[in-house]
Amino acid sequence: MQTEATLAQSDVSELDLVKRCQAGDTEAFDKLVTRYRTRVFGMIYNMVHSEQDAWDLAQDSFLKAWKSIGRFRGQSSFYTWIYRIVMNVTIDWLRKKQVKGGGSEFDDAIQLTEIDPASKTVPRTEALPHETMERDEIRARIEKAIAQLSPEQRAVILMKEIEDMQYHEIAEALGCSIGTVMSRLFYARKKLQNLLRDVYENV
């Protein structure tokens, strides 16, 4: 856990990096990318449930951040600012995919049975311990449940429960009010509780 002093120090250096980026320093931007790439990728992956798509969307998000870094005024943290870009890119992508897929994408995208048995990416079940299999099943259940939420509900639940972000930070990242964030959290939690009750009760 970061102390206030280290937090302040990292904030100062982050602001310094941002200023260097605004002056066109790509190395400074590279450092910011290194700092956030794993979290950004993980966040997007949990929303789209595809490694390749998450990779591409994370690349797009950072590229947009580089292009618009001149407009960053430091009124919010860089972390909140980059999350706003990430959320815009990812929610737009999910909406377009939903429209193209006729709305069924959220419910049925995660089908483990659709994986080609000959594919190299398929885990070799005979070599995996029972616990790992069980964990894979749990993860698949969670992903399938999250896939049934709207893009905005996914965003709030992941930012709150995984990233531990405050209501106002989520609101800033999504460009909506705190009340809207709390309301979306309410419905997202209710839905996930209904879908995953047997999972969290038995784990």
Place this chain on the structure above:
Amino acid sequence: MKTFEEKWTAWLDDQLSGHELSEFEASLPDKAAAETEKAEARKLRELLKRELSAQPLTNEEFFSHQLREKITQKSRELPRAVAGQTATSRWWTIPRLLWAGSASLAVFLVFTVAVIHEKNPAEESQYLTQILNARVDPIVSPNATVAIFEVKQDRVTVLWTEGLQSLPADYAAK
């Protein structure tokens, strides 16, 4: 004024305190059921945190490398695009715009004058001639024609007739 959903969410996340907390808890119809749901929400949070937070980014360095490549490519494209825009906009300087505007106005005036002249050619002419061809009574003179030439300036009118057998007393050119 907070809605029930907002208060419930804040209560689950332990964000209510003091008077707001006691007021909300007093408003709950079944506090035991609410506490159970709060415990469930915590279990859900723990489950999500445990299962979803460990999604690693493989090939981290390649990720950064690919991004650097894209940024370099975009940076190369940008000056070219800006240069193209500058070249286009440089042609329309203010003196050129003024010159083009004046030339357009002159051309417009020339055409306007020409069109007015075309519409009233008689006023420019010294002799305004009005020719009327009319047939006189077809029973008396079946092949007769009559023409009138008029010069307004000289107040002269010439009546020209052809093929008349006789001129009726009550004749009038029509």
